[in-house]
Amino acid sequence: MAAASRLRSFILVGLLPALLLYLIFVLVPIVWSAFYGFYEWKGIGAAKFLGLANYTEALRDPIFWKALKNNLIIVAASIFGQIPIALVLSLVLWKSSWFHRFVRSAVFMPMVLASVVIGIMWGYIYHPQIGIVNYVLDKAGLHSWIRDWLGDPKINMYAVCAPIIWANIGPYMILFIAAIQNISSEVEDAAKIDGAIGYKRLYLIVVPMIWDTIKVAIVLCISGSLKAFDLIYVMTGGGPAQSTELLATYMYNNTFNIFRYGYGSAVSTLIIVISMSLVLGSQLLMKRK
Amino acid sequence: MMKKLTVVLSSVLALSTLLAACGEKQGGDNTSAGAAKSGAGSSKIKLSIWHNFSGDDLRAKAVRAQIEKFKQANPEIELDAQAIPPDGYRQRLKTVAAANEMPDVFFTQSGTSIKEYYEGGLLQPITPLLDKYPDWKNNFFQGAFDPLSFDNKVYATPLSASATSLFFYNKSLFDKYNVKVPKTWDELMAAVKTFKDNNITPISLGNKAAWLAQSSILSSLANRVTGTEWFLKAAKQDGAKFTDPEFVQALTYFKSLADAGAFQQGFNSLDNTQMEQYFVQGKAAMMIDGAWALTNMAASGTKEQLDQVEVTVLPAIPGGKGDPNTISGGAGGGLALSKNVTGKKLDAALELIYTVSGPEGMQAIAESNSLVNYNVKIDPAKVTPLFYKAYTLTQNVKFTPVYDAVLSSAGAEAINNGLQELLIGGKPEDIAKKLQDAQAKSIGK
Missing domain, CATH: 3.40.190.10 (Periplasmic binding protein-like II)
Known part of the structure; x- marks a missing residue:
């Protein structure tokens, strides 16, 4: 009894620093920023209390909704792009042979590159004059397919999804490989005897056995996609004409280019609310399954 | 016993990292605030200047050379010169402005930018300097002070023309x-x-x-x-x-x-x-x-x-x-003067502004292939031919x-x-x- 309570107090003491840091640097700023959202402040001079005006303005601004739509495109691209590709790759590459390890590192490599590097690199890949995409299309005789990939508002949102998917497959693949390696060999053997091979093995054994990991991956996808900022900021800056604006770039531009700190705070509070409800909603959906 | 010791040790360790994290932050703030405040008391005048001429281009080098000249000529002044890259310069200035920790002298763009500092009550005019050197003042083009003046008082002279x-x-x-x-x-x-x-x-x-x-x-x-x-x-x-x-x-x-x-x-x-x-x-x-x-x-x-x-x-x-x-x-941006600068420090700050944007500085900046709003004779051999074409055009x-x-x-x-x-x-x-x-x-x- 005494030992148990001592253990518990040790756990508490051990958690305390992390908890304190989390409180001070995460929760308190969130509350503060929600509070600053009630004010108008240019960074210099006195702040003016506005009530809910910043929040209603954001909700009425069509660009805010466009940004949300763009974020949802990225959420969809991540869930339906990253997770299936990562799953397939993990099924193919789960062994530890030299070749598998090499391909695995190659897939994981974008994760260790700075996102500014990735952004600039893909900026050149999509470059309207010297970009390799247009060059290949040109050489393949597909002239009508040549586009200004990042400048044409009809397609640029989809064009920027490609590097986002490419750069983020790595960690999901690692997660899935770890989960697959954890499936006990008894289950695998039993399944084999019962004739579950190939696709059947995937649907009936692998996916159900690693379902919890997939759920975690989906939640990570959603929250990561709503935070998306760096790649888009480098590649398009949210432009042209705000066609690739995301919630985060919208917030950044309002806060640090127009210097509307209050409005930016209000937008970031809204981002938190939206992310929370999306993550909670997805969890509820998956629980029912 | 052993366990208790571990608990105590680990909590001490955790707390000290926490304190270290906080302490570092405060230390950082103190140095810039200290530079702004402590000047008056000590014998050595402490002066701070922020600018965005951090690059490797000729103009940035010319401006930095003028600042260096001031340093050499005034060994009794402890000058803290910060060259901050142009991207994000305005954001950083705004941050210290919000905390009322402005550097004594700082570069700001003309127009909307300097107006914000003026309206925030953070600037003082550089009238004494213009009165002291009337020749210098009269050599600026007509209207050169307009986007840097408020209420008929000049708050900065343009370092270059845009x-x-x-x-x-x-x-x-x-x-x-x-x-x-x-x-x-x-x-x-x-x-x-x-x-x-x-x-x-x-x-x-x-x-x-x-x-x-x-x-x-x-x-x-x-x-x-x-x-x-x-x-x-x-x-x-x-x-x-x-x-x-x-x-x-x-x-x-x-x-x-x-x-x-x-x-x-x-x-x-x-x-x-x-x-x-x-x-x-x-x-x-x-x-x-x-x-x-x-x-x-x-x-x-x-x-x-x-x-x-x-x-x-x-x-x-x-x-x-x-x-x-x-x-x-x-007129482009210029060096503005913080409201908090007074006494001996004020004289030093004005002298610093004159060293950078005075006749010598203007000549150096013009010869670094930059347009200025100031009457200078440019030696065509010292600048690129294309710049000279543009320079001649802008004169007319x-x-x-x-x-x-x-x-x-x-x-x-x-x-x-x-x-x-x-x-x-x-x-x-x-x-x-x-x-x-x-x-x-x-x-x-």
Whole structure:
């Protein structure tokens, strides 16, 4: 009894620093920023209390909704792009042979590159004059397919999804490989005897056995996609004409280019609310399954 | 016993990391605050200066050399000079301004930028310095202090002149296709057509960062149509609106360039350096760009390429209200003085400003291939030929306001985004309305 309570107090003491840091640097700023959202402040001079005006303005601004739509495109691209590709790759590459390890590192490599590097690199890949995409299309005789990939508002949102998917497959693949390696060999053997091979093995054994990991991956996808900022900021800056604006770039531009700190705070509070409800909603959906 | 010790030790460790994290932050704040406050008491005067001449270009080096000169000449003054990269400079200044920890002397852009510090009550005028050196004061061009003055008091002198809409053209391409250098809008459109027909990009544009079309093309083009008076009124929302027909007409002119296919493919995803390279390599016949292009092109082009480049003003618009012999631009930013500086420190700060922006400084900056609003004799051998052409041109034209130096930050952002939209098919009326709404709202009208 005494030992148990001592253990518990040790756990508490051990958690305390992390908890304190989390409180001070995460929760308190969130509350503060929600509070600053009630004010108008240019960074210099006195702040003016506005009530809910910043929040209603954001909700009425069509660009805010466009940004949300763009974020949802990225959420969809991540869930339906990253997770299936990562799953397939993990099924193919789960062994530890030299070749598998090499391909695995190659897939994981974008994760260790700075996102500014990735952004600039893909900026050149999509470059309207010297970009390799247009060059290949040109050489393949597909002239009508040549586009200004990042400048044409009809397609640029989809064009920027490609590097986002490419750069983020790595960690999901690692997660899935770890989960697959954890499936006990008894289950695998039993399944084999019962004739579950190939696709059947995937649907009936692998996916159900690693379902919890997939759920975690989906939640990570959603929250990561709503935070998306760096790649888009480098590649398009949210432009042209705000066609690739995301919630985060919208917030950044309002806060640090127009210097509307209050409005930016209000937008970031809204981002938190939206992310929370999306993550909670997805969890509820998956629980029912 | 052992366990208790571990608990105590680990909590001490955790707390100390926490404290260290906090302590470091405070330490950082203290040094900058200390530099600002402690000057008066100690025998050695402590002075701080912030500027954004951090780069490797000639002008940045010239400015830093002047600051270094001041350091050498005044060993009794402890000078803390911070060169902060231009991207994010304004954000950093704003952050310390919010905490009331402004450096004693700092570089700020003219127009909207310095106005914010003035309105925040953070500046004091540099009148004593101008009174002390009247020759220096009188050598500045007429109107050079305008975007840096409030209430008839000068708060900074321009370190360099901005000229945002120089009309560059490639002489050999014009000769080759026998095209006349356009003096009117119709001639420009005819030139666009000829080059287009010969598979040469008529005008190089790179508007990814969105300010370029506004700062370089619209500022001059719209001025040709509306005149300066209308624009200043519209910016103040005092008797003119951006939805007025003359501004919509200016946007329509701009749009007609895009509709005629004057710009290269993908101009919305190229930045200004890429556009300058494209032009200097002879792939485009014309380019409308600011004085910064002079140094950028000199850095990337060969001598033969640069020799083909000529520079003039944007063509006139038929029936326009503005003077066609103008370039948008005027006084650039300068060194401003914090309100908190007093006594001996004030004298030192003024002397520092004079060392950097005085006659010697102006000469050095002009010879680093930068335009200035100050009467200097430039030795053509010391600057690049292209700069000398631009310099001679700017001596003979008048300057008109640049849009984003006069509009509020929100208004400038609205027109920047609006022009991107205009060039990919937006309607002039809609864009005019967006600018009108943003400007009216941000200045509270």
